[in-house]
Amino acid sequence: MDDSDAAVMRAACGDTPARFAQVFERHHDAVWAYLARAWGPEVADDLAGEVFVAAFARRHHFDPMKGELRPWLFGIATNLARGRARTAGRASRAVQRLRGRAPVDVPAVELVDDAAELGQRASQLRSAIARLRPEERELLVLYAWEELDYAGIAQALGIPIGTVRSRISRLRARLREMAADAGGPPDPDPARPRRITASGETL
Amino acid sequence: MHLDDELRALRPRVGRPSAATVAGHRRALDTAIASGRTESGRGPGSGDGRPRWLLTVAAALAVVVAGGLTWWAATTRGDDDVRLDTGPAASPATDADTPATVTAPPATTVLDAAGQSTPTVTFAPGSGGDLACGPVTPTGDMLPAFLQLLPYEPEAASGRSTFDAEGRLITRRESERVAVEAMWPAPDRQLYAAEGQDDGVGRSDLGISYGLSSEGQTELIVKGSTGEFTALKVLTSGALDVAGPCRYIQFTVSEQGRQIARFTYDLATGDGQPALVNRGPLVTESRQVAEAPAVAAPCGGADANGAPPNEDQATQGPVAATPAQALEAFLTTPPAATYLSSGYVEMITPDGTHVYGVPIEPGDSDWVTLVTVTPLEGGWAATHVTASGC
Structure with missing residues (x-):
């Protein structure tokens, strides 16, 4: 029996909707972890179940020709989390506006410190990540921590793959800039963009 | 070390959900499976059998239809612009997109102040325009929902709808600080940006999402850097043949007179979700x-x-x-x-x-x-x- 995600989804869309339980068994923990990294464990506890209820309701919309199942589930999770953030954030932002401050939405996720060998650089990056906007953090989680490829990220966020590329490029540049602003040694990335003249001379 | 490697090293360790959490989530899913809950209309216990993408398309188009009908109702009273309330009108978001002339859209039904409608409404702008995009059947509370467009400053929000010479409908909601403009069909892709126009496509961190609200209404959510607000919120149903230029609807967001983002959606994806497409200026x-x-x-x-x-x-x-x-x-x-x-x-x-x-x-x-x-x-x-x- 074909036991692939696509086959399970086909069965769930047909005469055996109970097969969708297999989707839960396979992907629940990954969806929970994604939500936890992006928005915090409390959000994950609240929403991971809703993701699968929503996915079951929308199972006919999954098209295996357009991508894999997990990014599709991440996309549903992203939309649900954004909706929750909208609701939860309105009151706090209203107060912040009254105080004349820019709204800040920092997910309640603390970065682990098992990268201590990175030292000050890690501290700078942690500081930079904490200051990312929510949509930037979504992107960071998907590409750096969930390690989706560009197509998967595009599927999860509902944006063209070219947009994924440009946003990741901007995100890297922004992280470098913010990390540099935090002080410390210069960016050690050897692939830092460099300019080369038409004659091939590296500046 | 590459930046990506550094970031991976900082991956949060979040553990696993508790057994009680997993069990609760599983129970919720089992309940949904047992009830045969589905949005597609093709599963057990389905409603009218209408694919969701039809609702999607109809929802977006119903908004502009509602705007057009509101305009039409107002013109019968002798107004040039539809003003949904008394707030101040901000400057246009894009000079290049400012409607040139106003032409009357023929409509068979007019929404009343509460947004109620009779079953059939035909949106077919004429009078020189050639961008008629077919019939739509909106129902429900649409016009009051426009007032939710700018929840931070609802008292200052104003709205108006006009048609340009080609029959394109432009519906705007604006406050002193923020303006959102829906244009349907979207204008053709530009090769060059208008002089001085700040194209935000692909450069901002704004986002737009779309989905069914908990009340069963269809929402388009535009999320801005200074907050977020509901751009569209309608309850509607109906099937549309979206083809040619009518497949694109464009939203432009401005803050304090500066265009900060433009989103164009392809309504004819056929897979249940309008797709964000890039039709911004090439150069x-x-x-x-x-x-x-x-x-x-x-x-x-x-x-x-x-x-x-x-x-x-x-x-x-x-x-x-x-x-x-x-x-x-x-x-x-x-x-x-x-x-x-x-x-x-x-x-x-x-x-x-x-x-x-x-x-x-x-x-x-x-x-x-x-x-x-x-x-x-x-x-x-x-x-x-x-x-x-x-």
């Missing part, structure tokens, strides 16, 4: 340069093969009459169709070569993509491309 500015940049910023990350996916290669794009058209032809021809499709800066060198580049950030000296277009016999063609590939 945002043109400048003469002594020397054009030659190499795009290398990508710091690795591709599937473990190597940075940087590209730097000669190419041969289709020949076109102008440099910008050659760029567009190159970008829309496989395999180059994956390169960025708008937001290029045109740099003209003393020898006449046109180099088109997308900066990492506006005004940046590092480039994500650079396409060189040179004159050939019979026109212009892309001859070289360099890109970060990430």
Whole structure:
């Protein structure tokens, strides 16, 4: 029996909707972890179940020709989390506006410190990540921590793959800039963009 | 160490959900499965059998229809513009998109103040316009929902709807600070941005999402850097044949008179979700340069093969009459169709070569993509491309 995600989804869309339980068994923990990294464990506890209820309701919309199942589930999770953030954030932002401050939405996720060998650089990056906007953090989680490829990220966020590329490029540049602003040694990335003249001379 | 490797090392350790949490989630799913809950209408316990994408399309179009009908109702009272409340009107978001003339859309039914409608409404703007996009059957509370467009400043929000000479409907909601404009059908893609116009496509961190609200209404959510607000919120149903230019609807968001984002949605995806498409200006500015940049910023990350996916290669794009058209032809021809499709800066060198580049950030000296277009016999063609590939 074909036991692939696509086959399970086909069965769930047909005469055996109970097969969708297999989707839960396979992907629940990954969806929970994604939500936890992006928005915090409390959000994950609240929403991971809703993701699968929503996915079951929308199972006919999954098209295996357009991508894999997990990014599709991440996309549903992203939309649900954004909706929750909208609701939860309105009151706090209203107060912040009254105080004349820019709204800040920092997910309640603390970065682990098992990268201590990175030292000050890690501290700078942690500081930079904490200051990312929510949509930037979504992107960071998907590409750096969930390690989706560009197509998967595009599927999860509902944006063209070219947009994924440009946003990741901007995100890297922004992280470098913010990390540099935090002080410390210069960016050690050897692939830092460099300019080369038409004659091939590296500046 | 590469930045991506550094980031991976900082991956939060979040553990696993508790057994009680997993069990609760599983129970919720089992309940849904037992009830045969589905949005598609094809599963057990379905409603009317109408695919959700029809609802999606109808929802977006019903909004503009509602705007048009409101305008129509107002014109019967002698108003030029529909004003949904008494707030001040901000300056137009885009001068280039300001409707030129107002033509009356024939409509068979008018929504009353509470947004109630009779079953059939036909939106077919005429009077010189040729962008009729078919019938729609909206139901429910639409017009009051417009007032929710700017929840932070609802008392200041105002709205109006007009038609341009082609029959295109422009519905605007605006407050003192923020304006949102829905334009349907969306205008044709521009080759060049209007002078002084700040195209936000692909440059901002704004986002737009779409979905069913808990009340069963259809929402388009535009999320801005200073907050977020509901752009559209309607309850509707109906099937539409969305084809040609009618497949695109465009939203423009402005803050304090400055255009900060533009979103164009393809309503005819057929898969249940309007797709965000990039129809922004291909070229945002043109400048003469002594020397054009030659190499795009290398990508710091690795591709599937473990190597940075940087590209730097000669190419041969289709020949076109102008440099910008050659760029567009190159970008829309496989395999180059994956390169960025708008937001290029045109740099003209003393020898006449046109180099088109997308900066990492506006005004940046590092480039994500650079396409060189040179004159050939019979026109212009892309001859070289360099890109970060990430």
